[in-house]
Amino acid sequence: xxxxxxxxxxxxxxxxxxxxxxxxxxxxxxxxxxxxxxxxxxxxxxxxxxxxxxxxxxxxxxxxxxxxxxxxxxxxxxxxxxxxxxxxxxxxxxxxxxxxxxxxxxxxxxxxxxxxxxxxxxxxxxxxxxxxxxxxxxxxxxxxxxxxxxxxxxxxxxxxxxxxxxxxxxxxxxxxxxxxxxxxxxxxxxxxxxxxxxxxxxxxxxxxxxxxxxxxxxxxxxxxxxxxxxxxxxxxxxxxxxxxxxxxxxxxxxxxxxxxxxxxxxxxxxxxxxxxxxxxxxxxxxxxxxxxxxxxxxxxxxxxxxxxxxxxxxxxxxxxxxxxxxxxxxxxxxxxxxxxxxxxxxxxxxxxxxxxxxxxxxxxxxxxxxxxxxxxxxxxxxxxxxxxxxxxxxxxxxxxxxxxxxxxxxxxxxxxxxxxxxxxxxxxxxxxxxxxxxxxxxxxxxxxxxxxxxxxxxxxxxxxxxxxxxxxxxxxxxxxxxxxxxxxxxxxxxxxxxxxxxxxxxxxxxxxxxxxxxxxxxxxxxxxxxxxxxxxxxxxxxxxxxxxxxxxxxxxxxxxxxxxxxxxxxxxxxxxxxxxxxx
Amino acid sequence: xxxxxxxxxxxxxxxxxxxxxxxxxxxxxxxxxxxxxxxxxxxxxxxxxxxxxxxxxxxxxxxxxxxxxxxxxxxxxxxxxxxxxxxxxxxxxxxxxxxxxxxxxxxxxxxxxxxxxxxxxxxxxxxxxxxxxxxxxxxxxxxxxxxxxxxxxxxxxxxxxxxxxxxxxxxxxxxxxxxxxxxxxxxxxx
Numbered sequence: 005x006x007x008x009x010x011x012x013x014x015x016x017x018x019x020x021x022x023x024x025x026x027x028x029x030x031x032x033x034x035x036x037x038x039x040x041x042x043x044x045x046x047x048x049x050x051x052x053x054x055x056x057x058x059x060x061x062x063x064x065x066x067x068x069x070x071x072x073x074x075x076x077x078x079x080x081x082x083x084x085x086x087x088x089x090x091x092x093x094x095x096x097x098x099x100x101x102x103x104x105x106x107x108x109x110x111x112x113x114x115x116x117x118x119x120x121x122x123x124x125x126x127x128x129x130x131x132x133x134x135x136x137x138x139x140x141x142x143x144x145x146x147x148x149x150x151x152x153x154x155x156x157x158x159x160x161x162x163x164x165x166x167x168x169x170x171x172x173x174x175x176x177x178x179x180x181x182x183x184x185x186x187x188x189x190x191x192x193x194x195x196x197x198x199x200x201x202x203x204x205x206x207x208x209x210x211x212x213x214x215x216x217x218x219x220x221x222x223x224x225x226x227x228x229x230x231x232x233x234x235x236x237x238x239x240x241x242x243x244x245x246x247x248x249x250x251x252x253x254x255x256x257x258x259x260x261x262x263x264x265x266x267x268x269x270x271x272x273x274x275x276x277x278x279x280x281x282x283x284x285x286x287x288x289x290x291x292x293x294x295x296x297x298x299x300x301x302x303x304x305x306x307x308x309x310x311x312x313x314x315x316x317x318x319x320x321x322x323x324x325x326x327x328x329x330x331x332x333x334x335x336x337x338x339x340x341x342x343x344x345x346x347x348x349x350x351x352x353x354x355x356x357x358x359x360x361x362x363x364x365x366x367x368x369x370x371x372x373x374x375x376x377x378x379x380x381x382x383x384x385x386x387x388x389x390x391x392x393x394x395x396x397x398x399x400x401x402x403x404x405x406x407x408x409x410x411x412x413x414x415x416x417x418x419x420x421x422x423x424x425x426x427x428x429x430x431x432x433x434x435x436x437x438x439x440x441x442x443x444x445x446x447x448x449x450x451x452x453x454x455x456x457x458x459x460x461x462x463x464x465x466x467x468x469x470x471x472x473x474x475x476x477x478x479x480x481x482x483x484x485x486x487x488x489x490x491x492x493x494x495x496x497x498x499x500x501x502x503x504x505x506x507x508x509x510x511x512x513x514x515x516x517x518x519x520x521x522x523x524x525x526x527x528x529x530x531x532x533x534x535x536x537x538x539x540x541x542x543x544x545x546x547x548x549x550x551x552x553x554x555x556x557x558x559x560x561x562x563x564x565x566x567x568x569x570x571x572x573x574x575x576x577x578x579x580x581x582x583x584x585x586x587x
Numbered sequence: 588x589x590x591x592x593x594x595x596x597x598x599x600x601x602x603x604x605x606x607x608x609x610x611x612x613x614x615x616x617x618x619x620x621x622x623x624x625x626x627x628x629x630x631x632x633x634x635x636x637x638x639x640x641x642x643x644x645x646x647x648x649x650x651x652x653x654x655x656x657x658x659x660x661x662x663x664x665x666x667x668x669x670x671x672x673x674x675x676x677x678x679x680x681x682x683x684x685x686x687x688x689x690x691x692x693x694x695x696x697x698x699x700x701x702x703x704x705x706x707x708x709x710x711x712x713x714x715x716x717x718x719x720x721x722x723x724x725x726x727x728x729x730x731x732x733x734x735x736x737x738x739x740x741x742x743x744x745x746x747x748x749x750x751x752x753x754x755x756x757x758x759x760x761x762x763x764x765x766x767x768x769x770x771x772x773x774x775x776x777x
Binding site for chain 2 (some may be wrong): 284310314333387468580
C-alpha cells in the first residue's frame with residue numbers, strides 16, 4: 005500500500021457502533037493475541053502504579069497545604085519518593101511499553117518475533133519495579149531495615165538501600181529488551197518490504213527507542229557504575245556533582261520519552277478521532293528526528309544553578325533547549341490543523357466554530373485534546389525554565405512541579421488515559437464499561453489540574469519551595485505576585501483532590517471493563533487509521549535513515565558533554581568524594 | 588516534499604520566537620548583568636568542611652561575614668538542617684555594596700534561596716558556589732533550603748538582614764569575629 009501502513013484503510017467503519025453481540029471485524033486482540041496479552045500485562049502494572057501514585061499525590065497535596073495530615077512530616081518524603089517513582093518511572097514506562105508494543109505491531113503488521121524475549125523483558129521490568137517500590141514502601145515501617153527516601157532523583161550522597169538501585173537498573177535493562185523486541189520486529193518487516201517507507205507509528209516507536217537507548221546510558225553508568233557499588237560499600241565515595249550530572253544527562257531526554265508517546269497519539273490517533281486524518285506525515289517524521297537529535301545535549305539546563313559547571317556549557321544547553329521548542333511548535337500546528345480538518349469533515353464551519361463540531365463527548369478524543377491544550381500552557385512555563393537567567397527566580401520552587409504536572413502529569417498522563425479508553429477494548433476484546441464516567445473523567449482531571457497547577461506556578465514565583473513537607477517557616481514570609489498565599493493553598497488542596505477523584509474514575513472504568521466486559525463483544529471503536537492528507541512518498545528518503553540520525557545525536561552529545569564530564573573526572577572519578585548518608 | 592504555505596509561515600515564526608528568546612537571555616547576561624553560578628568557586632573536600640578544618644581549604648574560610656578593603660564576603664556552610672550563619676543568627680550584609688557569597692555543604696545536597704528572589708544556588712558537597720549580589724535597599728529576606736536533604740528538611744531555613752551601610756560598617760569588625768563564634772557554637776550543638 006502506498007502509505008506503507010498495511011492496516012490503514014480509508015473505509016469508514018461498517019460496524020453499528022452501539023449494538024451488542026459478537027464482533028464481525030477482527031480487533032487487535034484477534035489478529036495478534038500474544039501481543040495483545042503482553043499489552044494487557046503491561047497496562048495492568050502501569051495502572052496499578054498509577055493508583056498508588058495517585059493516592060500518594062492526594063496525601064501530599066493535603067499535607068503540604070495543612071488540610072489533612074495522616075503521616076508524620078518526616079514520612080512525607082517516603083510518600084513523595086513513592087509518588088515520583090510510581091508515576092514517572094512505573095506508570096509511564098509500563099504504559100509506554102504497552103502503547104509502543106501495540107503501535108509497532110499494528111503499523112508493521114508483524115507480530116513480535118521472539119516470545120521468550122518478550123516474556124523476559126516484561127518480567128525484568130516487573131521485578132525491578134517490585135524491588136524499587138518495595139524498598140520505598142519499607143521506609144514506612146521500622147522493622148524492615150531498608151528504605152529509599154531519596155526521591156526519584158536519588159541525588160548522592162543521600163543513599164538508598166542497594167536493592168533500590170538494583171530495581172532501578174532492572175527496570176532500565178528490561179526496557180532495553182523491549183526496544184530490542186521492537187527493532188527485531190522492524191527487521192522482520194524490512195526483509196519483506198525492502199523499499200517501503202517505514203510505517204509512521206513504527207517510525208515514531210523506533211526513533212523514541214533510539215533516544216531511550218542513548219539517554220539511559222547515563223542512568224546505567226550512574227546507577228550500576230557508581231551508586232550501587234557505593235551503597236554496597238565496594239567503593240568508598242562518589243562525586244555528587246558527577247552522578248547528578250549523569251542523572252540529568254538522562255533526566256531531560258526522559259521527559260521526551262514520556263512526551264513522544266503522547267505525540268504518537270496526537271499525530272496518528274487524534275486526527276482519526278476528530279473525524280479526519282493527519283495533515284502531514286513528513287512533518288511528523290521531521291519532528292521525531294529533531295527530538296532524537298536535540299533531546300539529550302540539553303541536560304545542563306536542569307543545572308543552571310549548579311556550582312562546578314562553567315557558564316559556557318550552560319549557555320550551550322540553553323541554546324539547544326530553545327531549539328527544542330521548534331518540533332513542539334511544529335506539532336502544535338500539525339495537530340490543530342488535523343483536528344480542524346476532522347471537524348470540517350464533520351460539518352464544522354467558521355474561524356473558530358469548527359471547534360464545536362469535534363466529538364467532545366468521547367473521552368478518547370476529549371482527553372487527548374485537553375492534554376494537548378494543557379501541554380501548550382506547560383510549554384510556556386517550560387520556556388521560562390529554559391531561560392538561563394530567569395530560571396534563577398524559580399529553580400526548585402513550587403513553579404517547577406507546577407510545570408511538570410502540565411507536561412508529564414497531563415500531556416502524558418491524560419493522553420495515556422484517553423488512549424486507554426480507545427485501546428483497552430481493542431486489546432481485551434471487551435467493550436468499555438461505565439461510558440458516562442469515562443466521558444466526564446478528562447474534564448474532572450482538566451479542572452483539577454487548572455486549579456492545582458496555576459496555584460503552584462504562582463506560589464513558586466513567591467518563592468515557596470518544592471519538595472518540602474511544610475512550606476511555612478518562621479523565618480520566611482512569601483510575597484505573592486498575583487493572588488494570596490492562602491488562596492493558592494486552597495486551590496492546590498481542591499485541585500489535588502479533584503485529580504484524585506479523576507484518577508479513581510479512570511481506574512473504575514478500567515476495572516469494570518476488565519471484570520464485567522464480555523470477551524468477544526462488538527466494540528464501539530476500531531483500530532483503522534486513515535492515511536495522512538500529505539503522505540511520506542514525496543518526502544526525502546533520508547528521513548528514514550535512523551542510523552544517520554542516531555549518529556548525529558551521538559556527535560552532539562559528545563560535543564555537549566565531552567569537555568564538562570572530562571573536567572569533572574579529571575581530578576579523579578570519585579573526587580571530590582562523598583560517603584553515603586543514610587537517612 | 589509538499590509543505591503547505593501556512594506551515595512554512597508557522598515554521599518561520601517559530602524560528603523567530605526561538606531566536607528572540609535566546610536574544611533576551613543574552614541581553615539579560617550582557618545588559619543588566621545577570622550572572623550565573625559557575626565553576627569559579629572551585630572544589631573542596633566535604634569532610635574538611637564537616638570537621639571545620641578551614642585552615643586546609645584555600646577557597647573557603649570559617650563561616651561568617653568578612654568585610655575588608657571594601658569587599659564583603661559571606662561564607663555559608665549548609666548542613667543537615669541549618670545554615671551557618673543564617674539559621675541561628677541572621678546573615679548581616681550592607682545595602683548598596685556588592686556582596687560575594689561562598690556557599691558549600693558539609694554533608695548532602697542542599698539549596699540556598701532568598702525566597703522570592705533570584706539569589707538561588709544549589710549547594711553540592713565538594714563544590715563551592717560563589718555569586719555576587721548587590722542589595723539596593725535595607726530589608727530582610729528568608730533563606731530556604733530548596734533541595735530535599737533528609738527527614739527534617741522542612742525545618743532548614745534562615746534569615747538575611749540587609750543593614751544600612753553606616754550601621755553595617757560600625758558592626759563590621761564584630762560581625763567578622765561573630766562569624767567564627769557562630770561556628771564554634773554550632774559545633775557544640777552537634
